[in-house]
Amino acid sequence: MGTPADELRRELTESGVRPGDEVIVPSYGTPDPAEAVLLVGARPVFVDIDADSFCIDPVAVADAVTPRTAAVVAVHTFGHPADMARINEIGDRHGLHVIGYGALEEPTAEIARRQANAAYLDGKLRGVRTPAVSPGVDHSYQSYVVRVPGNGRPDRDAFARALRSRGVACHVPVQTPVHRTQRFRRELWLAETERAADECLALPVDASMPRRELQRVVSACNALGGLLQMAA
Template sequence: MGTPADELRRELAESGVRPGAEVIVPSYGTSEAAEAVLLVGARPVFVDIAADTLCVDPAAVAAAVTPRTAAVIPVHTFGHPADMAGIERIGARHGLRVIGYGPEDESAADVRRRQAHAAYLDERLRGVITQPVAHHVCHTYQQYVVRVPGNGRPDRDAFARALRSRGVGCHVPVQTPVHRTSRFRREMWLAETERAADECLALPVDAQMTRRELQRVVSACNALGGLLQVAA
Protein backbone atom coordinates (compact mmCIF):
# COMPACT_ATOMS: atom_id res chain seq x y z
CA MET A 1 0.00 0.00 0.00
CA GLY A 2 1.48 3.36 -1.04
CA THR A 3 1.56 6.65 0.80
CA PRO A 4 -1.11 9.32 0.23
CA ALA A 5 1.41 11.15 -1.97
CA ASP A 6 1.88 8.03 -4.11
CA GLU A 7 -1.88 7.71 -4.47
CA LEU A 8 -2.07 11.36 -5.49
CA ARG A 9 0.56 10.82 -8.16
CA ARG A 10 -1.37 7.84 -9.52
CA GLU A 11 -4.60 9.83 -9.51
CA LEU A 12 -2.95 12.64 -11.45
CA ALA A 13 -1.64 10.19 -14.06
CA GLU A 14 -4.95 8.34 -14.32
CA SER A 15 -6.87 11.59 -14.73
CA GLY A 16 -4.89 12.43 -17.84
CA VAL A 17 -2.39 14.98 -16.52
CA ARG A 18 0.45 14.84 -19.05
CA PRO A 19 4.04 16.08 -19.02
CA GLY A 20 4.18 19.81 -19.61
CA ALA A 21 0.72 20.49 -18.18
CA GLU A 22 0.17 22.87 -15.26
CA VAL A 23 -1.38 21.84 -11.95
CA ILE A 24 -2.45 24.46 -9.41
CA VAL A 25 -1.35 23.77 -5.82
CA PRO A 26 -1.04 25.77 -2.60
CA SER A 27 2.39 26.76 -1.33
CA TYR A 28 1.43 26.82 2.35
CA GLY A 29 1.77 23.34 3.80
CA THR A 30 3.79 20.28 2.86
CA SER A 31 5.47 19.78 -0.50
CA GLU A 32 3.71 16.46 -1.23
CA ALA A 33 1.20 17.86 -3.73
CA ALA A 34 3.87 19.75 -5.67
CA GLU A 35 6.19 16.72 -5.61
CA ALA A 36 3.42 14.49 -7.00
CA VAL A 37 2.94 16.98 -9.84
CA LEU A 38 6.65 16.83 -10.70
CA LEU A 39 6.58 13.04 -10.68
CA VAL A 40 4.08 12.96 -13.55
CA GLY A 41 6.17 15.48 -15.50
CA ALA A 42 3.80 18.41 -14.98
CA ARG A 43 4.53 21.86 -13.56
CA PRO A 44 3.17 22.95 -10.16
CA VAL A 45 1.69 26.45 -10.17
CA PHE A 46 1.65 27.87 -6.65
CA VAL A 47 -1.24 30.03 -5.50
CA ASP A 48 -2.14 31.84 -2.29
CA ILE A 49 -4.32 30.70 0.59
CA ALA A 50 -7.37 32.25 2.22
CA ALA A 51 -6.43 33.90 5.51
CA ASP A 52 -9.31 32.39 7.49
CA THR A 53 -8.99 28.75 6.39
CA LEU A 54 -5.26 28.46 5.54
CA CYS A 55 -6.45 26.46 2.52
CA VAL A 56 -6.09 27.40 -1.13
CA ASP A 57 -8.08 30.51 -2.08
CA PRO A 58 -10.62 29.82 -4.87
CA ALA A 59 -10.13 33.38 -6.19
CA ALA A 60 -6.40 32.72 -6.50
CA VAL A 61 -7.13 29.45 -8.30
CA ALA A 62 -9.40 31.20 -10.79
CA ALA A 63 -6.74 33.85 -11.47
CA ALA A 64 -4.05 31.22 -12.11
CA VAL A 65 -5.88 29.21 -14.79
CA THR A 66 -4.22 29.22 -18.22
CA PRO A 67 -4.76 27.14 -21.38
CA ARG A 68 -2.11 24.75 -20.02
CA THR A 69 -3.86 24.13 -16.70
CA ALA A 70 -5.00 20.51 -16.38
CA ALA A 71 -5.87 20.13 -12.70
CA VAL A 72 -6.15 21.72 -9.27
CA ILE A 73 -5.12 20.09 -5.99
CA PRO A 74 -6.93 21.75 -3.07
CA VAL A 75 -5.12 20.57 0.07
CA HIS A 76 -7.10 20.15 3.28
CA THR A 77 -4.78 22.00 5.65
CA PHE A 78 -4.30 20.85 9.26
CA GLY A 79 -7.72 19.14 9.13
CA HIS A 80 -9.62 22.15 7.77
CA PRO A 81 -11.27 21.14 4.46
CA ALA A 82 -10.59 23.23 1.39
CA ASP A 83 -13.51 24.96 -0.33
CA MET A 84 -14.15 22.05 -2.65
CA ALA A 85 -17.51 23.35 -3.90
CA GLY A 86 -16.02 26.69 -4.93
CA ILE A 87 -13.01 25.10 -6.59
CA GLU A 88 -15.12 22.45 -8.34
CA ARG A 89 -17.19 25.24 -9.88
CA ILE A 90 -13.98 26.74 -11.26
CA GLY A 91 -12.92 23.30 -12.49
CA ALA A 92 -16.23 22.75 -14.25
CA ARG A 93 -16.00 26.17 -15.92
CA HIS A 94 -12.55 25.43 -17.33
CA GLY A 95 -12.66 21.65 -17.74
CA LEU A 96 -10.12 20.97 -14.99
CA ARG A 97 -9.70 17.90 -12.82
CA VAL A 98 -10.09 18.76 -9.11
CA ILE A 99 -8.31 16.39 -6.72
CA GLY A 100 -8.73 17.03 -2.99
CA TYR A 101 -5.77 15.98 -0.89
CA GLY A 102 -4.96 15.66 2.80
CA PRO A 103 -3.47 13.20 5.27
CA GLU A 104 -5.81 10.50 6.49
CA ASP A 105 -7.57 11.14 9.79
CA GLU A 106 -7.35 8.95 12.86
CA SER A 107 -10.32 7.21 14.41
CA ALA A 108 -13.64 9.02 14.78
CA ALA A 109 -13.23 8.93 18.55
CA ASP A 110 -9.86 10.68 18.37
CA VAL A 111 -11.27 13.31 16.00
CA ARG A 112 -14.15 14.01 18.39
CA ARG A 113 -11.74 14.41 21.31
CA ARG A 114 -9.55 16.81 19.32
CA GLN A 115 -12.62 18.81 18.33
CA ALA A 116 -13.67 19.03 21.98
CA HIS A 117 -10.17 20.13 23.00
CA ALA A 118 -10.15 22.74 20.23
CA ALA A 119 -13.52 24.09 21.38
CA TYR A 120 -12.16 24.38 24.93
CA LEU A 121 -9.13 26.32 23.71
CA ASP A 122 -11.20 28.52 21.38
CA GLU A 123 -13.36 29.67 24.29
CA ARG A 124 -10.48 30.48 26.65
CA LEU A 125 -7.43 31.57 24.70
CA ARG A 126 -6.59 35.27 24.81
CA GLY A 127 -3.56 37.02 23.38
CA VAL A 128 -3.38 34.72 20.37
CA ILE A 129 -5.68 34.72 17.37
CA THR A 130 -7.66 31.49 17.00
CA GLN A 131 -8.70 30.20 13.59
CA PRO A 132 -12.35 30.89 12.73
CA VAL A 133 -14.30 27.85 11.55
CA ALA A 134 -17.65 28.18 9.82
CA HIS A 135 -20.57 26.28 11.38
CA HIS A 136 -21.00 24.01 8.35
CA VAL A 137 -17.30 23.02 8.25
CA CYS A 138 -16.00 19.82 9.89
CA HIS A 139 -12.48 20.67 11.08
CA THR A 140 -10.69 17.55 12.36
CA TYR A 141 -7.81 19.43 14.01
CA GLN A 142 -4.92 17.33 12.87
CA GLN A 143 -3.15 20.46 14.07
CA TYR A 144 -4.57 23.28 16.20
CA VAL A 145 -3.11 26.43 14.67
CA VAL A 146 -3.28 29.97 16.03
CA ARG A 147 -1.64 33.24 15.02
CA VAL A 148 0.63 35.17 17.35
CA PRO A 149 -0.02 38.92 17.07
CA GLY A 150 2.83 41.37 17.03
CA ASN A 151 5.86 41.66 14.79
CA GLY A 152 5.40 38.52 12.70
CA ARG A 153 8.10 35.86 12.88
CA PRO A 154 10.29 37.43 15.60
CA ASP A 155 7.42 37.66 18.08
CA ARG A 156 5.98 34.28 17.06
CA ASP A 157 9.30 32.51 17.53
CA ALA A 158 9.93 34.22 20.88
CA PHE A 159 6.41 33.27 21.96
CA ALA A 160 7.05 29.64 21.02
CA ARG A 161 10.31 29.54 22.99
CA ALA A 162 8.59 31.01 26.03
CA LEU A 163 5.75 28.46 25.80
CA ARG A 164 8.22 25.57 25.63
CA SER A 165 10.06 26.93 28.67
CA ARG A 166 6.73 26.66 30.52
CA GLY A 167 6.29 23.03 29.52
CA VAL A 168 3.86 23.59 26.64
CA GLY A 169 4.85 21.74 23.48
CA CYS A 170 4.29 23.72 20.30
CA HIS A 171 5.77 23.99 16.84
CA VAL A 172 5.75 26.16 13.74
CA PRO A 173 3.57 24.24 11.27
CA VAL A 174 5.16 25.70 8.12
CA GLN A 175 8.65 27.18 8.37
CA THR A 176 9.07 27.95 4.68
CA PRO A 177 6.41 28.10 1.94
CA VAL A 178 6.98 25.42 -0.68
CA HIS A 179 7.60 27.92 -3.49
CA ARG A 180 10.61 29.30 -1.60
CA THR A 181 12.27 25.94 -0.88
CA SER A 182 15.41 24.94 -2.78
CA ARG A 183 13.49 22.26 -4.65
CA PHE A 184 11.19 24.80 -6.36
CA ARG A 185 12.61 28.32 -5.86
CA ARG A 186 9.95 30.47 -7.52
CA GLU A 187 10.31 34.26 -7.60
CA MET A 188 6.80 35.24 -6.51
CA TRP A 189 5.00 36.86 -3.60
CA LEU A 190 2.01 35.15 -2.03
CA ALA A 191 0.95 37.60 0.66
CA GLU A 192 -1.30 35.43 2.84
CA THR A 193 1.04 32.46 2.54
CA GLU A 194 4.01 34.54 3.72
CA ARG A 195 2.00 36.08 6.55
CA ALA A 196 0.82 32.67 7.76
CA ALA A 197 4.38 31.32 7.67
CA ASP A 198 5.46 34.24 9.87
CA GLU A 199 2.55 34.24 12.36
CA CYS A 200 1.17 30.71 12.75
CA LEU A 201 1.93 28.40 15.65
CA ALA A 202 0.53 24.91 16.33
CA LEU A 203 -0.52 24.26 19.92
CA PRO A 204 -1.02 20.76 21.37
CA VAL A 205 -4.50 19.31 20.93
CA ASP A 206 -3.77 15.56 21.03
CA ALA A 207 -6.75 13.33 21.70
CA GLN A 208 -5.03 11.95 24.83
CA MET A 209 -4.57 15.35 26.50
CA THR A 210 -6.11 15.87 29.93
CA ARG A 211 -8.11 18.91 31.06
CA ARG A 212 -5.19 19.90 33.29
CA GLU A 213 -2.84 19.90 30.28
CA LEU A 214 -5.28 22.03 28.29
CA GLN A 215 -5.54 24.46 31.21
CA ARG A 216 -1.74 24.75 31.22
CA VAL A 217 -1.81 25.70 27.54
CA VAL A 218 -4.44 28.36 28.20
CA SER A 219 -2.65 29.81 31.22
CA ALA A 220 0.71 30.04 29.48
CA CYS A 221 -0.67 31.51 26.25
CA ASN A 222 -2.86 34.06 28.00
CA ALA A 223 -0.04 35.28 30.24
CA LEU A 224 2.42 35.60 27.37
CA GLY A 225 -0.14 37.09 25.00
CA GLY A 226 -0.92 39.81 27.51
CA LEU A 227 2.76 40.68 27.74
CA LEU A 228 3.07 40.88 23.96
CA GLN A 229 0.07 43.18 23.70
CA VAL A 230 1.42 45.50 26.41
CA ALA A 231 4.83 45.59 24.71
CA ALA A 232 3.19 46.44 21.37
Protein backbone atom coordinates in the same frame (compact mmCIF):
# COMPACT_ATOMS: atom_id res chain seq x y z
CA MET B 1 3.46 1.24 0.14
CA GLY B 2 4.32 4.42 -1.76
CA THR B 3 4.83 7.89 -0.41
CA PRO B 4 1.96 10.43 -0.38
CA ALA B 5 3.56 12.04 -3.44
CA ASP B 6 3.55 8.66 -5.24
CA GLU B 7 -0.12 8.12 -4.47
CA LEU B 8 -1.03 11.60 -5.70
CA ARG B 9 1.11 11.06 -8.80
CA ARG B 10 -0.98 8.04 -9.68
CA GLU B 11 -4.16 10.04 -9.21
CA LEU B 12 -2.84 12.84 -11.41
CA THR B 13 -1.89 10.34 -14.11
CA GLU B 14 -5.29 8.65 -13.94
CA SER B 15 -6.90 12.11 -14.26
CA GLY B 16 -5.11 12.63 -17.56
CA VAL B 17 -2.41 15.07 -16.45
CA ARG B 18 0.50 14.87 -18.89
CA PRO B 19 4.03 16.29 -19.20
CA GLY B 20 3.91 20.00 -19.96
CA ASP B 21 0.57 20.56 -18.24
CA GLU B 22 0.16 23.00 -15.35
CA VAL B 23 -1.33 21.92 -12.02
CA ILE B 24 -2.43 24.48 -9.43
CA VAL B 25 -1.26 23.70 -5.90
CA PRO B 26 -0.96 25.57 -2.60
CA SER B 27 2.47 26.61 -1.34
CA TYR B 28 1.49 26.55 2.34
CA GLY B 29 1.91 22.99 3.60
CA THR B 30 3.98 19.96 2.67
CA PRO B 31 5.80 19.73 -0.67
CA ASP B 32 4.01 16.46 -1.54
CA PRO B 33 1.51 17.95 -4.02
CA ALA B 34 4.20 19.86 -5.91
CA GLU B 35 6.49 16.81 -5.86
CA ALA B 36 3.71 14.67 -7.32
CA VAL B 37 3.18 17.19 -10.11
CA LEU B 38 6.87 17.02 -10.99
CA LEU B 39 6.73 13.22 -11.01
CA VAL B 40 4.25 13.28 -13.91
CA GLY B 41 6.33 15.84 -15.79
CA ALA B 42 3.89 18.70 -15.20
CA ARG B 43 4.56 22.15 -13.73
CA PRO B 44 3.27 23.11 -10.27
CA VAL B 45 1.68 26.55 -10.20
CA PHE B 46 1.66 27.88 -6.65
CA VAL B 47 -1.26 30.00 -5.45
CA ASP B 48 -2.21 31.67 -2.19
CA ILE B 49 -4.35 30.39 0.67
CA ASP B 50 -7.47 31.64 2.37
CA ALA B 51 -6.41 33.52 5.52
CA ASP B 52 -8.95 31.78 7.75
CA SER B 53 -8.94 28.14 6.65
CA PHE B 54 -5.28 27.94 5.48
CA CYS B 55 -6.63 26.00 2.48
CA ILE B 56 -6.13 26.98 -1.15
CA ASP B 57 -8.04 30.16 -2.04
CA PRO B 58 -10.66 29.61 -4.77
CA VAL B 59 -10.23 33.20 -6.00
CA ALA B 60 -6.50 32.61 -6.41
CA VAL B 61 -7.23 29.35 -8.22
CA ALA B 62 -9.51 31.09 -10.71
CA ASP B 63 -6.91 33.80 -11.33
CA ALA B 64 -4.17 31.23 -12.01
CA VAL B 65 -5.99 29.24 -14.71
CA THR B 66 -4.35 29.34 -18.15
CA PRO B 67 -4.87 27.31 -21.34
CA ARG B 68 -2.19 24.93 -20.05
CA THR B 69 -3.91 24.25 -16.71
CA ALA B 70 -5.01 20.62 -16.40
CA ALA B 71 -5.80 20.15 -12.71
CA VAL B 72 -6.09 21.64 -9.24
CA VAL B 73 -4.91 19.93 -6.06
CA ALA B 74 -7.01 21.22 -3.16
CA VAL B 75 -5.34 20.30 0.12
CA HIS B 76 -7.40 19.87 3.28
CA THR B 77 -5.21 21.68 5.79
CA PHE B 78 -4.87 20.91 9.53
CA GLY B 79 -8.23 19.10 9.43
CA HIS B 80 -10.15 21.98 7.81
CA PRO B 81 -11.65 20.90 4.46
CA ALA B 82 -10.85 22.94 1.38
CA ASP B 83 -13.77 24.75 -0.26
CA MET B 84 -14.43 21.94 -2.72
CA ALA B 85 -17.76 23.35 -3.89
CA ARG B 86 -16.22 26.57 -5.20
CA ILE B 87 -13.11 24.85 -6.53
CA ASN B 88 -15.19 22.20 -8.33
CA GLU B 89 -17.23 24.99 -9.87
CA ILE B 90 -14.02 26.53 -11.24
CA GLY B 91 -12.94 23.10 -12.45
CA ASP B 92 -16.24 22.55 -14.25
CA ARG B 93 -16.06 25.99 -15.85
CA HIS B 94 -12.57 25.40 -17.26
CA GLY B 95 -12.61 21.64 -17.78
CA LEU B 96 -10.07 20.94 -15.02
CA HIS B 97 -9.62 17.88 -12.86
CA VAL B 98 -10.01 18.73 -9.17
CA ILE B 99 -8.29 16.47 -6.67
CA GLY B 100 -8.91 16.74 -2.95
CA TYR B 101 -5.76 15.85 -1.02
CA GLY B 102 -5.22 15.08 2.63
CA ALA B 103 -7.19 12.99 5.05
CA LEU B 104 -10.75 14.00 5.89
CA GLU B 105 -11.43 11.83 8.91
CA GLU B 106 -14.75 10.17 9.60
CA PRO B 107 -16.33 11.16 12.93
CA THR B 108 -14.91 9.13 15.82
CA ALA B 109 -14.73 9.47 19.57
CA GLU B 110 -11.12 10.65 19.19
CA ILE B 111 -12.08 13.42 16.79
CA ALA B 112 -14.96 14.45 19.06
CA ARG B 113 -12.50 14.73 21.93
CA ARG B 114 -10.11 16.84 19.86
CA GLN B 115 -13.01 19.06 18.89
CA ALA B 116 -14.00 19.42 22.54
CA ASN B 117 -10.42 20.32 23.48
CA ALA B 118 -10.29 22.84 20.63
CA ALA B 119 -13.57 24.38 21.81
CA TYR B 120 -12.13 24.73 25.32
CA LEU B 121 -9.03 26.51 23.97
CA ASP B 122 -11.19 28.69 21.71
CA GLY B 123 -13.11 29.92 24.73
CA LYS B 124 -10.14 30.47 27.03
CA LEU B 125 -7.19 31.70 24.96
CA ARG B 126 -6.40 35.41 24.87
CA GLY B 127 -3.69 37.25 22.99
CA VAL B 128 -3.55 34.79 20.08
CA ARG B 129 -5.93 34.37 17.16
CA THR B 130 -7.65 31.00 17.50
CA PRO B 131 -8.52 28.87 14.43
CA ALA B 132 -11.35 30.13 12.27
CA VAL B 133 -13.86 27.58 11.00
CA SER B 134 -15.94 28.24 7.89
CA PRO B 135 -19.73 28.00 8.32
CA GLY B 136 -21.04 24.46 7.97
CA VAL B 137 -17.55 22.93 8.13
CA ASP B 138 -16.60 20.05 10.42
CA HIS B 139 -13.01 20.77 11.51
CA SER B 140 -11.25 17.67 12.85
CA TYR B 141 -8.30 19.59 14.36
CA GLN B 142 -5.51 17.35 13.14
CA SER B 143 -3.56 20.44 14.23
CA TYR B 144 -4.76 23.34 16.37
CA VAL B 145 -3.08 26.31 14.69
CA VAL B 146 -3.18 29.82 16.14
CA ARG B 147 -1.71 33.10 14.92
CA VAL B 148 0.63 34.95 17.24
CA PRO B 149 0.23 38.74 17.06
CA GLY B 150 3.13 41.14 16.94
CA ASN B 151 6.07 41.44 14.58
CA GLY B 152 5.60 38.26 12.59
CA ARG B 153 8.22 35.52 12.77
CA PRO B 154 10.47 37.03 15.50
CA ASP B 155 7.60 37.36 17.96
CA ARG B 156 6.09 34.01 16.97
CA ASP B 157 9.39 32.22 17.46
CA ALA B 158 10.01 33.94 20.80
CA PHE B 159 6.48 33.01 21.86
CA ALA B 160 7.12 29.37 20.94
CA ARG B 161 10.38 29.27 22.91
CA ALA B 162 8.67 30.75 25.94
CA LEU B 163 5.85 28.20 25.76
CA ARG B 164 8.30 25.31 25.54
CA SER B 165 10.17 26.65 28.56
CA ARG B 166 6.84 26.42 30.43
CA GLY B 167 6.35 22.79 29.41
CA VAL B 168 3.93 23.40 26.53
CA ALA B 169 4.71 21.35 23.43
CA CYS B 170 4.23 23.43 20.30
CA HIS B 171 5.68 23.65 16.82
CA VAL B 172 5.68 25.82 13.72
CA PRO B 173 3.49 23.93 11.24
CA VAL B 174 5.07 25.37 8.07
CA GLN B 175 8.55 26.84 8.36
CA THR B 176 9.03 27.76 4.70
CA PRO B 177 6.41 27.98 1.93
CA VAL B 178 7.10 25.39 -0.75
CA HIS B 179 7.63 27.95 -3.51
CA ARG B 180 10.57 29.42 -1.56
CA THR B 181 12.38 26.11 -0.96
CA GLN B 182 15.52 25.29 -2.96
CA ARG B 183 13.67 22.62 -4.91
CA PHE B 184 10.94 24.90 -6.23
CA ARG B 185 12.48 28.36 -6.06
CA ARG B 186 9.92 30.74 -7.62
CA GLU B 187 9.97 34.53 -7.69
CA LEU B 188 6.44 35.31 -6.58
CA TRP B 189 4.76 36.85 -3.56
CA LEU B 190 1.87 35.00 -1.93
CA ALA B 191 0.84 37.40 0.81
CA GLU B 192 -1.36 35.16 2.97
CA THR B 193 1.00 32.22 2.60
CA GLU B 194 3.94 34.32 3.77
CA ARG B 195 1.95 35.79 6.64
CA ALA B 196 0.82 32.36 7.82
CA ALA B 197 4.38 31.02 7.71
CA ASP B 198 5.49 33.96 9.88
CA GLU B 199 2.62 34.00 12.40
CA CYS B 200 1.31 30.46 12.88
CA LEU B 201 1.98 28.09 15.75
CA ALA B 202 0.45 24.66 16.40
CA LEU B 203 -0.63 24.05 20.00
CA PRO B 204 -1.36 20.63 21.51
CA VAL B 205 -4.96 19.47 21.28
CA ASP B 206 -4.57 15.68 21.43
CA ALA B 207 -7.62 13.65 22.33
CA SER B 208 -5.75 12.15 25.29
CA MET B 209 -4.92 15.52 26.90
CA PRO B 210 -6.38 15.89 30.39
CA ARG B 211 -8.04 19.17 31.33
CA ARG B 212 -5.09 20.21 33.52
CA GLU B 213 -2.79 20.10 30.47
CA LEU B 214 -5.22 22.26 28.51
CA GLN B 215 -5.28 24.66 31.44
CA ARG B 216 -1.47 24.78 31.36
CA VAL B 217 -1.60 25.75 27.68
CA VAL B 218 -4.15 28.47 28.39
CA SER B 219 -2.23 29.87 31.36
CA ALA B 220 1.08 30.03 29.49
CA CYS B 221 -0.40 31.50 26.29
CA ASN B 222 -2.52 34.09 28.03
CA ALA B 223 0.37 35.41 30.10
CA LEU B 224 2.60 35.76 27.04
CA GLY B 225 -0.18 37.01 24.82
CA GLY B 226 -0.89 39.79 27.28
CA LEU B 227 2.72 40.86 27.21
CA LEU B 228 2.72 40.92 23.40
CA GLN B 229 -0.45 43.00 23.32
CA MET B 230 1.00 45.55 25.73
CA ALA B 231 4.19 45.79 23.68
CA ALA B 232 2.32 46.28 20.38
